[in-house]
Amino acid sequence: MLKVEHITAGYGKKLVLTDVSFSVERSDIVLLNGGNGSGKSTVLKTIYGLLKPWASEPKGKVVFEEKEITALPVSAMIRYGIAYMPQKKNVFEDFTVEENLSVSAGIYSKAEAKERKDKTFEILPVLKTMRRRTPFNMSGGERQLLAFGNILIHSPKLALLDEPFAGVDTRNSEILFQCIADLKKKNVTFVIIEHKSQLLESMVNKEIELELGIIKK
Secondary structure: OEEEEEEEEEEOOEEEEEEEEEEEOOOOEEEEEOOOOOOHHHHHHHHOOOOOOOOOOOOOEEEEOOEEOOOOOHHHHHHHOEEEEOOOOOOOOOOOHHHHHHHHOOOOOHHHHHHHHHHHHHHOHHHHHOOOOOHHHOOHHHHHHHHHHHHHOOOOOEEEEEOOOOOOOHHHHHHHHHHHHHHHHOOOEEEEEOOOHHHOOOOOOEEEEEEOOEEOO
């Protein structure tokens, strides 16, 4: 479903990833492991087109469902069914829960946006009980559920999650875990960075270990 091939990338002149290659099958949960600075977040950003691979030989590229998607704009990624939840700045701070979902659904027609919001509330009913609250009045765990809701709006085939359980209490961790498990059963594929890897170990199909931007064999 997803192939990352010979990706070399970084920021400015700083090299972060060197010749990174791996594949992901449909409905898999793939865990990216490694210490701070190992390049995990850079992998997700490169898959999602937020970073362009550096010129390399062989050429670095990202392929999704047999189509090359290397460095496409976010709008194209969403059309292909790819959604990204960053570790930080993943909610609209000044908007209510419902407004957050409305903004995320803003690329769709009014009728479809409502349908997608309703479906997200159905998948994560806890968000519906908080629909008039802003992130300033939510716990860390509740904010992460909202961030997850913002990507569920797009009914992704592939979800890229950067530390989804960061700052999440036990109750909300269970809600998020169950949601991921249910989506996996519906053939949604995940590539996840998560230091609390024990939370996902029963569902993980593959683990990829990065060290200084290189995949450990």
